[in-house]
Amino acid sequence: LVRLRSRLSRSQNALGQGLLTLLSREHLDEDTWEEVEDTLLTADVGVQPTQELVESLRERVKVLGTRTPQELRALLREELLKLVGTDVDRAVRTEPEGRTPGIVMVVGVNGTGKTTTTGKLARVLVADGRTVVLGAADTFRAAAADQLQTWGERVGAHTVRGPEAGDPASVAFDAVKEGKEMGVDVVLIDTAGRLHTKTGLMDELGKVKRVVEKHAPVDEVLLVLDATTGQNGLVQARVFAEVVDISGIVLTKLDGTAKGGIVVAVQRELGVPVKLVGLGEGADDLAPFEPEAFVDALIG
Numbered sequence: 001l002v003r004l005r006s007r008l009s010r011s012q013n014a015l016g017q018g019l020l021t022l023l024s025r026e027h028l029d030e031d032t033w034e035e036v037e038d039t040l041l042t043a044d045v046g047v048q049p050t051q052e053l054v055e056s057l058r059e060r061v062k063v064l065g066t067r068t069p070q071e072l073r074a075l076l077r078e079e080l081l082k083l084v085g086t087d088v089d090r091a092v093r094t095e096p097e098g099r100t101p102g103i104v105m106v107v108g109v110n111g112t113g114k115t116t117t118t119g120k121l122a123r124v125l126v127a128d129g130r131t132v133v134l135g136a137a138d139t140f141r142a143a144a145a146d147q148l149q150t151w152g153e154r155v156g157a158h159t160v161r162g163p164e165a166g167d168p169a170s171v172a173f174d175a176v177k178e179g180k181e182m183g184v185d186v187v188l189i190d191t192a193g194r195l196h197t198k199t200g201l202m203d204e205l206g207k208v209k210r211v212v213e214k215h216a217p218v219d220e221v222l223l224v225l226d227a228t229t230g231q232n233g234l235v236q237a238r239v240f241a242e243v244v245d246i247s248g249i250v251l252t253k254l255d256g257t258a259k260g261g262i263v264v265a266v267q268r269e270l271g272v273p274v275k276l277v278g279l280g281e282g283a284d285d286l287a288p289f290e291p292e293a294f295v296d297a298l299i300g
């Protein structure tokens with residue numbers, strides 16, 4: 001796995017550096033605090049968390065009096081960590097007690113990096129010595145099954161696919177069935193995500209989950225969000241959360257944006273932790289989300 005910090009630092013530290021520069025000003029007047037607020041909002045931290053952070057920073061800076069750069073950095077680090085959350089279980093649940101395979105559904109709007117993430121996750125699991133079956137339940141996008149199968153061949157995982165435009169739920173069902181028969185450790189199911197037909201999507205994802213659960217409960221539902229889409233991503237998140245119980249978030253394309261604040265905003269929105277982050281298009285560019293490494297990348 002790539003080191004989160006080294007891959008993030010280039011794109012991310014605009015936010016942290018910006019905040020540190022502002023907080024280092026000799027006089028922290030109202031205008032400065034407004035700039036702090038704007039910096040956070042521009043980075044997609046979200047309105048409520050921004051207000052909380054600014055309030056907390058104002059209080060603590062006042063108590064501190066004179067501020068050395070080291071003190072400011074430590075203070076900001078602490079406050080950002082609090083906002084991101086350190087006492088959360090961010091492990092992807094792939095090992096249910098007493099049975100195999102673990103079942104993971106990957107959901108999200110097309111183009112967010114769903115199929116790529118499914119492939120990368122398979123690679124991480126295989127590298128970890130686990131056996132994996134991939135279910136190509138995105139039967140709507142013609143190339144999706146091919147793309148997933150290519151990943152499967154690359155990482156050494158069998159791919160189960162159905163006829164083009166076939167029933168996604170039956171592909172998902174068959175994937176778990178084959179996974180059981182083969183005795184693999186984990187089944188990863190890639191799903192379709194066309195948001196313009198919300199009712200269709202609701203029906204379909206709900207059905208995929210119900211049908212899979214004829215075998216066993218789904219252990220993890222990962223929602224893939226593109227970090228570069230900002231508020232739009234939050235709207236998507238809300239729609240998906242209405243359809244299925246999301247248990248973890250994957251934020252992709254964090255390598256391509258300085259708006260890392262979306263981590264905070266989306267966790268707040270869904271009450272679900274960010275578990276993985278996508279840091280590039282390559283096979284190794286998926287990393288567990290580590291709050292400390294993330295915040296360190298922010299403040300440089």
Ligand code: GDP
Pocket residue numbers: 108109110111112113114115116117251252253254255256277278279280281285
């Ligand atoms: P899907 O339609 O949601 O299954 O999306 P894909 O998996 O096909 O990905 C869409 C595009 O995003 C592809 O070109 C991927 O290579 C790219 N992509 C996926 N994840 C990342 C990431 O973390 N960083 C970057 N830079 N690109 C990514």
